[in-house]
Amino acid sequence: MTIELKNIRKAFKTNTVIEDLSLSVAKGETLVLFGPSGAGKTVLLRLIAGVIEPDAGEIRVNGQNMAGVEPEDRGIGMAFQNFALFPHMDAFANIAAPLTARGQSKGAMTETVEKVARLLKIDHVLHHKPKELSNGQKQRTALARALSAQPSVLLLDDPLRNVDAKLRFEMRLELPRLLKDQNATVIYVTQDYKEAMALGHRIAVMNGHGIQQVGTPADIYHAPANVDIARLFGDPVINLLDIVPERRDGRVVAMISDRAIPLADDYAPQIGQPCILGLRPEALRFVADGTPGAIPVEVEAETPLNEKTVTLVLTLRGREIMVSRPAGTPGPASGQAHVAVDAGAAILFDRATGRRIAPVHKMMRQEDVA
Ligand SMILES: Nc1ncnc2c1ncn2[C@@H]1O[C@H](COP(=O)(O)OP(=O)(O)OP(=O)(O)O)[C@@H](O)[C@H]1O
Numbered sequence: 302m303t304i305e306l307k308n309i310r311k312a313f314k315t316n317t318v319i320e321d322l323s324l325s326v327a328k329g330e331t332l333v334l335f336g337p338s339g340a341g342k343t344v345l346l347r348l349i350a351g352v353i354e355p356d357a358g359e360i361r362v363n364g365q366n367m368a369g370v371e372p373e374d375r376g377i378g379m380a381f382q383n384f385a386l387f388p389h390m391d392a393f394a395n396i397a398a399p400l401t402a403r404g405q406s407k408g409a410m411t412e413t414v415e416k417v418a419r420l421l422k423i424d425h426v427l428h429h430k431p432k433e434l435s436n437g438q439k440q441r442t443a444l445a446r447a448l449s450a451q452p453s454v455l456l457l458d459d460p461l462r463n464v465d466a467k468l469r470f471e472m473r474l475e476l477p478r479l480l481k482d483q484n485a486t487v488i489y490v491t492q493d494y495k496e497a498m499a500l501g502h503r504i505a506v507m508n509g510h511g512i513q514q515v516g517t518p519a520d521i522y523h524a525p526a527n528v529d530i531a532r533l534f535g536d537p538v539i540n541l542l543d544i545v546p547e548r549r550d551g552r553v554v555a556m557i558s559d560r561a562i563p564l565a566d567d568y569a570p571q572i573g574q575p576c577i578l579g580l581r582p583e584a585l586r587f588v589a590d591g592t593p594g595a596i597p598v599e600v601e602a603e604t605p606l607n608e609k610t611v612t613l614v615l616t617l618r619g620r621e622i623m624v625s626r627p628a629g630t631p632g633p634a635s636g637q638a639h640v641a642v643d644a645g646a647a648i649l650f651d652r653a654t655g656r657r658i659a660p661v662h663k664m665m666r667q668e669d670v671a
Contacts, residue, residue, distance in 0.1 A: 303326065303361075303362070304326040305364075306345075307323050307359040309357070309359075310355060310357040318344050319511060321511060322511045326488060330486055330487070331500055331501055332502065333489045333497040335491060335505070336507030337508065338492065341507055342507055345507070346456045350379055351370060351371060352372055362377070377455070378399075378456070379458070390430070391429060392423060396418065396442060400414070421441040421445050435463075439463075451485070455487045459490050459491055461493075462491075462492075473500065494536075497518070503516060506521065523648070524659075525648070529655065535581060539581050539582070540580040542577065543576075543577060543652065545576065546574065549561050552564075555578050555647070557596050558596045560595070562647065565647075567660030568649055575651075576651060577650040581648075582622075582624055584643045588641045600635050603634045611623055611624070612632060
């Protein structure tokens with residue numbers, strides 16, 4: 302089923318949470334709603350589920366206007382942050398509840414419950430009552446129940462919020478397969494950017510009353526609509542440096558540590574304009590002195606993380622930059638060093654508005670289409 306939201310508005314008294322929000326989700330698509338706490342993600346799910354009504358705008362599920370349609374008549378499955386499990390029933394019975402209601406045979410039901418429970422790694426606690434489950438297990442039981450019902454629209458509100466880091470990592474690998482098998486249209490809420498990138502065919506970034514950007518994970522990561530979104534995706538966080546593009550030897554460049562960092566020629570209109578240069582830590586490499594484009598830096602600190610090593614360096618003018626490299630690859634731990642920027646990795650933002658500046662050739666292409 303498709304989901305279409307048109308010009309949705311929702312306020313609670315004077316608190317406008319959602320303003321003029323439009324969004325379409327295709328059949329079988331997993332769309333991730335991503336955004337900081339309080340951005341209105343849960344409110345949006347509740348609107349789609351029909352638990353609350355919008356002040357303005359239209360919600361269509363499979364083309365049908367949902368205005369006035371009761372939640373139970375919308376054909377939508379949900380798993381919300383509050384676990385809402387039946388306290389007197391064990392995890393198995395909770396997961397099986399939608400199937401029991403449907404009169405499914407015991408054999409088929411057991412098979413479905415056990416399959417979902419195995420994937421969500423709660424098969425060992427199926428005979429525990431909710432009060433004997435950890436919060437993470439309760440949450441996965443609620444998720445299992447939503448999945449076992451096999452609805453054609455599934456709304457999942459941060460279902461891994463209380464799950465520990467190791468399991469979240471495993472679930473990020475398992476869940477996309479599970480959701481794909483279900484062939485459901487899914488809206489999945491999370492505050493974890495890695496989860497968003499792993500699970501979403503597309504990600505809608507909610508921030509300040511609405512959606513600031515919708516795109517594939519790669520779009521959002523490499524072409525964030527603004528500085529805020531650039532900062533929300535990535536660990537370590539993107540380096541943001543105040544620069545003013547200039548022309549040197551016929552090229553558009555940004556000066557860092559008194560060296561010219563080449564920018565795409567498409568940024569020529571920004572020459573002389575205050576900008577912010579975004580450089581992902583993994584788009585920077587330590588190189589030998591004399592390498593073209595090498596920026597001299599002073600190594601401040603090195604932090605080995607699990608799969609990567611993050612080095613904090615200072616430019617000649619004392620600006621901090623983080624450089625990330627795969628763990629086990631060589632790099633300096635202290636002293637003088639040089640870093641180079643991968644070609645095409647620079648992301649430019651307007652300093653006044655924080656918006657990403659689209660390279661000119663892309664803007665021209667859009668005009669061609671229009
Ligand atoms: N029933 C309600 N009455 C009044 N205000 C509400 C109600 N429900 C939500 N809000 C307000 O709407 C805003 C958005 O809340 P929402 O729960 O959607 O955020 P969220 O993005 O889901 O955050 P989180 O990730 O922390 O769950 C908040 O300012 C909240 O106080």
